[in-house]
Amino acid sequence: MNKFYMSSLLAIFALALIAWVGAPALPWLFGIVLPYLAVAVFVVGFVRRVMGWSRSAVPFAIPTTGGQQRSLPWIKQAKFDNPSSKTGVFVRMALEILTFRSLFRNTRMKMNEGNRLSYHLEIFLWLGALAFHYAFLVTLLRHMRFFLEPVPGAIQMLEAVDGFFRLEILYDSVQFGLPGVYMSGLVLLAAAAYLFLRRLFIANMRYISLPSDYFPLLLIMGIAFTGILMRYFTKVDIAAIKQLAMGLVTFQPSIPAAISPVFYIHLFFVSVLLAYFPFSKLMHLGGIFLSPTRNMLANTREVRHVNPWNYPVKVHTYEAYENEFREKMVEAGLPVDKMPESAPEEMTEEEKE
Amino acid sequence: MADETPKAEELIQIDHRPPAKQWMDVPVNIRKGMYCYASNPKSVEYLGLPNARPWNPIEEDWKLPENWQQILHEGFKERLEKFRSIKVFMDICVRCGACADKCHFFIGTGDPKNMPVLRAELLRSVYRNDFTLMGKLLGRYAGARPMTIDVLKEWWYYLFQCTECRRCSVFCPYGIDTAEITMFGRELLNLLGLNIDWIATPVANCYRTGNHLGIQPHAFKDMIDFFCDDIEEITGIRVEPNFNQKNADILFITPSGDVFADPGTYTAMGYLLLFHFLKEKYGLNVTWSTYASEGGNFGSFTSHETMKRLNAKMYLEAKRLKPKWILGGECGHMWRVITQYMDTMNGPADFMEAPVNPITGTRFENAKSTKMVHIAEFLADLIKHGKLDLDPSRNDNKIVTFHDSCNPARGMGMLDEPRYVIKSVANHFFEMPANTIREQTFCCGSGSGLNAGENMEERMAGALPRSNAVKYVHEKHGVNMLACVCAIDRAALPAAMDYWVPGVDVTGMTELVANALIMPGEQERTTDLRGEPLPGMEEADE
Numbered sequence: 034m035n036k037f038y039m040s041s042l043l044a045i046f047a048l049a050l051i052a053w054v055g056a057p058a059l060p061w062l063f064g065i066v067l068p069y070l071a072v073a074v075f076v077v078g079f080v081r082r083v084m085g086w087s088r089s090a091v092p093f094a095i096p097t098t099g100g101q102q103r104s105l106p107w108i109k110q111a112k113f114d115n116p117s118s119k120t121g122v123f124v125r126m127a128l129e130i131l132t133f134r135s136l137f138r139n140t141r142m143k144m145n146e147g148n149r150l151s152y153h154l155e156i157f158l159w160l161g162a163l164a165f166h167y168a169f170l171v172t173l174l175r176h177m178r179f180f181l182e183p184v185p186g187a188i189q190m191l192e193a194v195d196g197f198f199r200l201e202i203l204y205d206s207v208q209f210g211l212p213g214v215y216m217s218g219l220v221l222l223a224a225a226a227y228l229f230l231r232r233l234f235i236a237n238m239r240y241i242s243l244p245s246d247y248f249p250l251l252l253i254m255g256i257a258f259t260g261i262l263m264r265y266f267t268k269v270d271i272a273a274i275k276q277l278a279m280g281l282v283t284f285q286p287s288i289p290a291a292i293s294p295v296f297y298i299h300l301f302f303v304s305v306l307l308a309y310f311p312f313s314k315l316m317h318l319g320g321i322f323l324s325p326t327r328n329m330l331a332n333t334r335e336v337r338h339v340n341p342w343n344y345p346v347k348v349h350t351y352e353a354y355e356n357e358f359r360e361k362m363v364e365a366g367l368p369v370d371k372m373p374e375s376a377p378e379e380m381t382e383e384e385k386e
Numbered sequence: 387m388a389d390e391t392p393k394a395e396e397l398i399q400i401d402h403r404p405p406a407k408q409w410m411d412v413p414v415n416i417r418k419g420m421y422c423y424a425s426n427p428k429s430v431e432y433l434g435l436p437n438a439r440p441w442n443p444i445e446e447d448w449k450l451p452e453n454w455q456q457i458l459h460e461g462f463k464e465r466l467e468k469f470r471s472i473k474v475f476m477d478i479c480v481r482c483g484a485c486a487d488k489c490h491f492f493i494g495t496g497d498p499k500n501m502p503v504l505r506a507e508l509l510r511s512v513y514r515n516d517f518t519l520m521g522k523l524l525g526r527y528a529g530a531r532p533m534t535i536d537v538l539k540e541w542w543y544y545l546f547q548c549t550e551c552r553r554c555s556v557f558c559p560y561g562i563d564t565a566e567i568t569m570f571g572r573e574l575l576n577l578l579g580l581n582i583d584w585i586a587t588p589v590a591n592c593y594r595t596g597n598h599l600g601i602q603p604h605a606f607k608d609m610i611d612f613f614c615d616d617i618e619e620i621t622g623i624r625v626e627p628n629f630n631q632k633n634a635d636i637l638f639i640t641p642s643g644d645v646f647a648d649p650g651t652y653t654a655m656g657y658l659l660l661f662h663f664l665k666e667k668y669g670l671n672v673t674w675s676t677y678a679s680e681g682g683n684f685g686s687f688t689s690h691e692t693m694k695r696l697n698a699k700m701y702l703e704a705k706r707l708k709p710k711w712i713l714g715g716e717c718g719h720m721w722r723v724i725t726q727y728m729d730t731m732n733g734p735a736d737f738m739e740a741p742v743n744p745i746t747g748t749r750f751e752n753a754k755s756t757k758m759v760h761i762a763e764f765l766a767d768l769i770k771h772g773k774l775d776l777d778p779s780r781n782d783n784k785i786v787t788f789h790d791s792c793n794p795a796r797g798m799g800m801l802d803e804p805r806y807v808i809k810s811v812a813n814h815f816f817e818m819p820a821n822t823i824r825e826q827t828f829c830c831g832s833g834s835g836l837n838a839g840e841n842m843e844e845r846m847a848g849a850l851p852r853s854n855a856v857k858y859v860h861e862k863h864g865v866n867m868l869a870c871v872c873a874i875d876r877a878a879l880p881a882a883m884d885y886w887v888p889g890v891d892v893t894g895m896t897e898l899v900a901n902a903l904i905m906p907g908e909q910e911r912t913t914d915l916r917g918e919p920l921p922g923m924e925e926a927d928e
Contacts, residue, residue: 040527082477089470092690095726097555097563099825102799104752104763107770108806114825115799117752129559136559140821142487148398150493150854152821158484162559238483240404241503243529245520246481312520317560320478325471326561331799334756337729342468346691347434348698349593351677351706358603365604367676368630
């Protein structure tokens with residue numbers, strides 16, 4: 034039994050319980066105070082983190098070159114993997130951020146019969162990560178409908194693309210309907226579950242995983258799960274939720290009566306995620322933009338990069354070198370800057386004394 | 387030493403499954419054959435680096451200064467401000483595991499702390515404890531642990547089981563570069579005098595004599611003169627290199643390893659032949675320097691400051707000798723330093739001209755600020771313009787593959803130039819599998835100052851992935867010659883080949899060029915630079 038993922042799991046249940054018990058008694062705390070606080074912590078924390086990184090110097094240009102350099106005109110440069118122009122860096126970063134290009138290279142090492150090593154393309158991590166992030170993004174954008182009145186066309190369109198299996202039968206005698214199923218929520222839950230399970234079941238992944246790896250995944254699974262629960266299984270008063278959300282964004286917060294506790298668990302999870310974000314590995318969202326191995330130009334022999342804290346160091350000068358070896362150099366016929374005195378050096382030293 | 391190294395059949399029985407205990411609970415076991423001897427205090431002292439004293443890694447007491455924890459903490463803090471890379475890399479790893487099986491040391495040893503992610507976690511855990519709110523609040527549940535003597539020993543052991551090859555960094559979705567973390571970690575260790583001697587002594591030598599091997603100027607010239615004798619025997623031509631000559635067209639700097647030991651010496655002979663050819667045919671004047679007689683920079687395996695102190699000689703010598711620009715020989719980490727550090731540290735080199743090949747007129751635009759051109763770029767340009775007289779059939783008994791050296795590949799991106807050169811001078815060339823070459827190339831296992839004798843098990847384990855790929859082309863295509871553009875490769879790979887793939891020799895690119903190069907006025911050659919018969923000349927050999 035691994036206490037790292039168990040502790041994370043317990044933490045999630047504890048958080049759910051807190052919201053379940055606390056929200057009906059203190060709806061203004063869970064519906065207004067904590068969400069405000071969480072957003073504030075998120076914004077301030079995120080900005081401070083990024084500012085903290087930005088304040089640190091970039092003394093050297095250290096791009097990891099992932100392809101052919103720009104050199105002779107007839108040799109084809111890998112313009113994006115080894116970018117020597119700003120456009121190249123932009124494309125490299127865009128590919129990295131939007132398509133997880135480096136992760137796409139992932140291989141799995143295998144020792145085969147006859148002690149032969151092989152490396153196979155392993156796209157599941159890439160696929161899982163991509164599905165997870167894009168599903169998260171779409172879900173997030175979809176939720177903007179709660180914060181905007183009227184709901185912009187772009188978000189309605191996104192919902193239409195994201196949703197499928199909408200079924201409505203409306204007669205006087207029969208009224209039957211299923212809300213549209215949103216792929217994003219389901220994919221988010223499934224992808225997060227996959228990322229969680231690979232940490233549990235791949236031995237080396239379990240070995241490197243920390244509670245801070247399990248916790249956010251479980252938390253996001255909790256968010257997705259409560260969201261799906263509300264949408265498809267338990268009845269929640271969407272109009273009341275929208276009223277609450279609009280109250281929050283217009284800074285006229287109010288608590289509409291009778292919102293399901295499941296909603297408060299959902300909201301509390303989101304609040305915890307926001308507040309936790311700046312202090313966690315989730316900051317890779319901001320950090321990837323500042324990674325010097327990816328965001329720097331690989332034209333380091335062409336343009337000099339300046340180190341803001343470059344300082345003079347002690348070096349062994351040619352003069353000191355020649356002073357030590359002058360006799361031997363002259364004897365070997367090597368040119369010297371200063372010819373030795375006609376008398377041997379030891380003599381002159383003695384004379385000086 | 388070598389006798390105690392396990393046999394290849396034993397070493398390849400690798401278990402990649404981690405232990406049951408959490409990694410923080412698995413104590414470090416500094417094992418013979420897997421570490422290099424401690425730095426010689428004389429070398430540390432010569433450089434004026436801290437805490438010079440004799441010490442032994444396998445003894446309990448490492449003779450650390452009283453306040454060593456404070457020194458480390460403050461050193462860490464200072465560098466978080468000085469290196470954004472470190473600060474970002476400490477914070478954003480999500481432990482996705484993509485890097486895990488990309489490391490040659492993990493593949494070769496199965497030791498989970500050789501997964502790049504865990505190597506970095508060794509440092510991150512202390513960072514979280516000392517510098518983050520979560521670490522302070524949650525301790526181990528946030529992956530934090532305090533710095534103890536055992537943690538320090540673990541740092542030392544695993545930071546010297548990384549060759550700074552950057553392969554993991556290619557696969558990391560955030561570009562987290564273990565080389566950067568290892569360089570930083572070693573820099574911290576050096577604050578306590580915890581270097582290995584295979585690095586510390588070459589650094590001290592280089593500082594004093596101009597090269598890692600401590601060859602003094604007259605001896606350096608002698609050694610090159612020996613090569614001239616050998617060349618005369620093989621080609622009938624007496625080449626006459628220049629040393630420390632002012633106002634030459636080009637200053638040439640290459641690793642001293644190639645002056646010292648086979649098979650690098652044949653590459654050095656190759657340089658001599660090439661420069662003689664260019665002088666005879668085109669009047670190009672190249673000079674060697676005894677003061678800057680080292681291209682490599684073991685200072686870069688010590689600290690950024692030491693790197694700068696050693697690297698300074700290149701520009702200082704160029705300033706004194708006034709060549710138009712500098713030509714650099716075949717070396718791996720030397721080119722990482724030249725490409726990504728030299729100009730920043732010791733530039734601008736505004737006392738030289740933007741490099742132009744006087745024979746072809748080609749402007750090396752990509753080197754116009756550093757003023758330093760790689761010999762593969764230079765050769766590729768000469769060959770493309772038909773300026774070399776070549777007879778590739780002289781290399782016909784060599785079935786060649788090319789090993790991309792880590793630093794030219796991932797710290798520079800010089801991939802196609804050496805291939806073009808080699809294919810122009812050798813008719814039989816086969817690539818190793820795609821996942822083991824170019825930017826995905828595997829390290830020789832001995833980079834970053836780890837090519838000592840006492841850590842042979844470590845080196846051979848690290849060389850497994852590279853060797854395994856060579857074995858594949860050896861069996862499939864009969865490859866018998868592993869070409870490279872790195873002096874450490876030439877020092878390290880022969881041992882790895884003997885161990886894992888007997889029957890494959892190691893060569894430098896320029897050696898192959900010089901074999902094929904038809905020198906004006908040469909006698910009929912019967913042997914290559916190694917004294918081995920040329921194809922069809924097996925009988926002619928006396």
